[in-house]
Amino acid sequence: xxxxxxxxxxxxxxxxxxxxxxxxxxxxxxxxxxxxxxxxxxxxxxxxxxxxxxxxxxxxxxxxxxxxxxxxxxxxxxxxxxxxxxxxxxxxxxxxxxxxxxxxxxxxxxxxxxxxxxxxx
Amino acid sequence: xxxxxxxxxxxxxxxxxxxxxxxxxxxxxxxxxxxxxxxxxxxxxxxxxxxxxxxxxxxxxxxxxxxxxxxxxxxxxxxxxxxxxxxxxxxxxxxxxxxxxxxxxxxxxxxxxxxxxxxxxxxxxxxxxxxxxxxxxxxxxxxxxxxxxxxxxxxxxxxxxxxxxxxxxxxxxxxxxxxxxxxxxxxxxxxxxxxxxxxxxxxxxxxxxxxxxxxxxxxxxxxxxxxxxxxxxxxxxxxxxxxxxxxxxxxxxxxxxxxxxxxxxxxxxxxxxxxxxxxxxxxxxxxxxxxxxxxxxxxxxxxxxxxxxxxxxxxxxxxxxxxxxxxxxxxxxxxxxxxxxxxxxxxxxxxxxxxxxxxxxxxxxxxxxxxxxxxxxxxxxxxxxxxxxxxxxxxx
Numbered sequence: 025x026x027x028x029x030x031x032x033x034x035x036x037x038x039x040x041x042x043x044x045x046x047x048x049x050x051x052x053x054x055x056x057x058x059x060x061x062x063x064x065x066x067x068x069x070x071x072x073x074x075x076x077x078x079x080x081x082x083x084x085x086x087x088x089x090x091x092x093x094x095x096x097x098x099x100x101x102x103x104x105x106x107x108x109x110x111x112x113x114x115x116x117x118x119x120x121x122x123x124x125x126x127x128x129x130x131x132x133x134x135x136x137x138x139x140x141x142x143x144x145x
Numbered sequence: 146x147x148x149x150x151x152x153x154x155x156x157x158x159x160x161x162x163x164x165x166x167x168x169x170x171x172x173x174x175x176x177x178x179x180x181x182x183x184x185x186x187x188x189x190x191x192x193x194x195x196x197x198x199x200x201x202x203x204x205x206x207x208x209x210x211x212x213x214x215x216x217x218x219x220x221x222x223x224x225x226x227x228x229x230x231x232x233x234x235x236x237x238x239x240x241x242x243x244x245x246x247x248x249x250x251x252x253x254x255x256x257x258x259x260x261x262x263x264x265x266x267x268x269x270x271x272x273x274x275x276x277x278x279x280x281x282x283x284x285x286x287x288x289x290x291x292x293x294x295x296x297x298x299x300x301x302x303x304x305x306x307x308x309x310x311x312x313x314x315x316x317x318x319x320x321x322x323x324x325x326x327x328x329x330x331x332x333x334x335x336x337x338x339x340x341x342x343x344x345x346x347x348x349x350x351x352x353x354x355x356x357x358x359x360x361x362x363x364x365x366x367x368x369x370x371x372x373x374x375x376x377x378x379x380x381x382x383x384x385x386x387x388x389x390x391x392x393x394x395x396x397x398x399x400x401x402x403x404x405x406x407x408x409x410x411x412x413x414x415x416x417x418x419x420x421x422x423x424x425x426x427x428x429x430x431x432x433x434x435x436x437x438x439x440x441x442x443x444x445x446x447x448x449x450x451x452x453x454x455x456x457x458x459x460x461x462x463x464x465x466x467x468x469x470x471x472x473x474x475x476x477x478x479x480x481x482x483x484x485x486x487x488x489x490x491x492x493x494x495x496x497x498x499x500x501x502x503x504x505x506x507x508x509x510x511x512x513x514x515x516x517x518x519x520x521x522x523x524x525x526x527x528x529x530x531x532x533x534x535x536x537x538x539x540x541x
Binding site: 057058061062064066067068069 | 319321407408411
């Protein structure tokens, strides 16, 4: 049985709290716990136990948060601003090098792989 | 299904798939690190109805007898293996008194050993009308605390008592069911658990409850107002003069985790005594609420590692000065004051002898006086669970 919440589909036997953490960018264990407590979902509640009103309440709650595309755009925007104002961090992002003063003689593998202005998040 | 699925494939890809399947080596699962015990087997064995193929022990012999209502009048002086009447056994099953870790699958009958501690329980039930009876069974893992609770239930059922039993107290606080703030805000209601407990009570006490009681409990198990109906039922029992035994197993779950996994709407942790069903249980255990004619029994669990709260509450030692709630729960310790402790010890050599005669009669080992001495030593001076496992796991 599949439950759909805000365009994401969840397996029925997934814990609500864990499912939210897994599928929504910007929702961690803390936020998921807070949402579940607020809506009265008990800790071991599973996705298939969510009925229509509960899904609506959950959707309403999630829509108030800055998550998914909105959060990704904000992060990219912040990188872009750093570049535009000519800051060192912006430059390092553009060069694909570590931003926080790490060494580059060795290591820096992740930075070389990931850091760029239109970074994939 | 398999064939239908293949029909759509291209013939070449099917051949490639077959070749790949042939070449693929079977990956062996790496064994889990640990004590070497294969837990899944134990669990599977408990639920696999192996007991149906176990050999029967003749009832009415020196190895096994039926324990019926008239036996309650005579004090238990010698250890003996007993089996309870079928109707009582059915109630015990509804109360989840037979647990998977007890290796019940080895025997056809659900027998238990009447021992010193059983006579203490018999006395508690006898004196229930004259004085307040609250007791806590303590002892190491596998010493027979849950079995003694089951015996208490059987004795109570033989005397037509109403038994309210919570088989696993940890389930009340582990977040597997809901907890909703009540209208007053002081307590968190547990509708799902109320419904389940009401069903359990109705099934286990079908013979002694009136039709009105059943109706009330059924309305509790329906989706109407489970909390209100259960509360009303327990208040009725409290104000009436019917004999009631309220009991709970694994009470030390409250000590291990004083706060429930559930949280309030504000995401604040909930103290276990603020939940509806633990509160009912602890109210009766601390004598805040009383039945006119009744007893309260609880048992700790050897499975759950807990701190010294229960020992201190029972009067062994004094409270530590600088302890966090996780280290010492003063509120719970205060509730346990005045409770009689029944320290469940291991089997004595005489009890081991009786028990091994029964085990031998069930075809699990061969009886000899030397075996009794050997098994007594192997099991750490008569720990019942270790004793049975030693009989099954390795022969001497």
